[in-house]
Amino acid sequence: MLEGDGIGPEIVPASVLVVDAALAAAGAPPAEWVELPLGASAIGTHGDALPASTLAALEGLDGWLLGPHDSAAYPEPHRSKLNPSGGIRKHFDLFANIRPAKSFDGADAVVPGTDLVIVRENTQGFYADRSTYKGTGEFMPTPDVAIAMGIVTRPAVERIAVEAFELASRRRGRVTIVHKANVLKLTTGLFRDVCREVAARYPQVSVDDFHIDAMTVHLVRRADAFDVIVTENMFGDILSDLAGEIAGSLGIAPSINASHERAMAQAAHGSAPDIAGQDVANPIAMILSSAMLLDWLGARHQDPALARAATLIETAVAGTVRGGVRTRDMGGTAGTRAFAEAVAAGVKR
Known part of the structure; x- marks a missing residue:
């Protein structure tokens, strides 16, 4: 402890x-x-x-x-x-x-009957303290410019997707993939696509996906409709705080x-x-x-x-x-x- x-x-x-x-x-x-x-x-x-x-x-x-x-x-x-x-x-x-x-x-509760689980990839994405082997993913080439790297790899996405689908198999059998592939086409596009590939191993689990901005709206309106949500590091951090308040309190x-x-x-x-x-x-x-x-x-x-x-x-x-x-x-x-x-x-x- x-x-x-x-x-x-x-x-x-x-x-x-x-x-x-x-x-x-x-x-x-x-x-x-x-x-x-x-x-x-x-x-x-x-x-x-x-x-x-x-x-x-x-x-x-x-x-x-x-x-x-x-x-x-x-x-x-x-x-x-x-x-x-x-x-x-x-x-x-x-x-x-x-x-x-x-x-x-x-x-x-903002949405009574909420019972969902957010499965958040915890090692990559835009979080600089976890996305590199040595050093951080943030740097400043000049005092007025700050840059952050967003890292997504197939092995990391695959293992978190397996966690999500295994969990959904023990719950209500539904996984929602959250991404921003309409803008971050390569990074969160890879996240979405690898999750879809893993989904093929779990035919008993239904799958859908939403962009992160739309997902915040869906949670506020109908959080009780979701089962397991799988997403990358920063999106998962934000959504889980929102979901906690929707369920009653952080x-x-x-x-x-x-x-x-x-x-x-x-x-x-x-x-x-x-x-x-x-x-x-x-x-x-x-x-x-x-x-x-x-x-x-x-x-x-x-x-x-x-x-x-x-x-x-x-x-x-x-x-x-x-x-x-x-x-x-x-x-x-x-x-x-x-x-x-x-x-x-x-x-x-």
């Missing part, structure tokens, strides 16, 4: 509380939590927001909880470095960012970042320094991210107890919200810890 910055030291322990309860209820062995330094506190103790000792420790683990970071507030030179989560993603090639958006009964938007060997649970939202330490942050996104991690670990290790623990968490979160226990951003009065305790009690029931 890496608590991170801002509300991280509140929402990560809240998630640990729920995970421990779910593992016990599912008959799984208890977790042995390894606390590792990261973020502003690590700068103070280790001289680096992402210490080498933390990366070395993660090498021996196949799953972890990562709290949010507030890298924009770090002192230089740390502020200009690759942020901690980006550094971890790049180091471990966590190529798949899986971001569900699901509305809850009893909570306001505070309920979970995610995992995964390779074939490791997965990192990380809420889609930021560190919210304006409410840090006040016990008002919504821990749902981090709790559900933890459930996603348990489900991923259960599938990787063929361990049904871990998968059951994940289901218990998801069911208990939904039941807690439906029962009227909610944090401030969802119109309730429960604090971070109190909400987590209510979910843990729901898990035990």
Whole structure:
């Protein structure tokens, strides 16, 4: 567990509380939590927001909880470095960012009934911190000119498309490809075309595609009509925040970042320094991210107890919200810890 910055030291322990309860209820062995330094506190103790000792420790683990970071507030030179989560993603090639958006009964949603998953390619595109082997994809030939490279490769698209179609095969059997091939003909055109090629391996899954600008409109109007959305890095980052709000709040938007060997649970939202330490942050996104991690670990290790623990968490979160226990951003009065305790009690029931 890496608590991170801002509300991280509140929402990560809240998630640990729920995970421990779910593992016990599912008959799984208890977790042995390894606390590792990261973020502003690590700068103070280790001289680096992402210490080498933390990366070395993660090498021996196949799953972890990562709290949010507030890298924009770090002192230089740390502020200009690759942020901690980006550094971890790049180091471990966590190529798949899986971001569900699901509305809850009893909570306001822009589009009730939303239940979709955005599958985001996590290593290429226009994100300079992840798109090159060494250095970044951004450069300035003069002080007045800034250039960014957008990189798309067939192997990277193929592996993320497989993730999307495998997921859709376990859900409602529909994949939507999001691109901008009418303008970025070569890069996002390649993304669309390779996804279409992978689709041919999954005849049981229906496929359609939209341009990114049109997709934002479709989400606002009819998010409940979509199942799995696969897209490139930057488009996926933007769409997942939009989808989280459409489902009810960015505070309920979970995610995992995964390779074939490791997965990192990380809420889609930021560190919210304006409410840090006040016990008002919504821990749902981090709790559900933890459930996603348990489900991923259960599938990787063929361990049904871990998968059951994940289901218990998801069911208990939904039941807690439906029962009227909610944090401030969802119109309730429960604090971070109190909400987590209510979910843990729901898990035990």
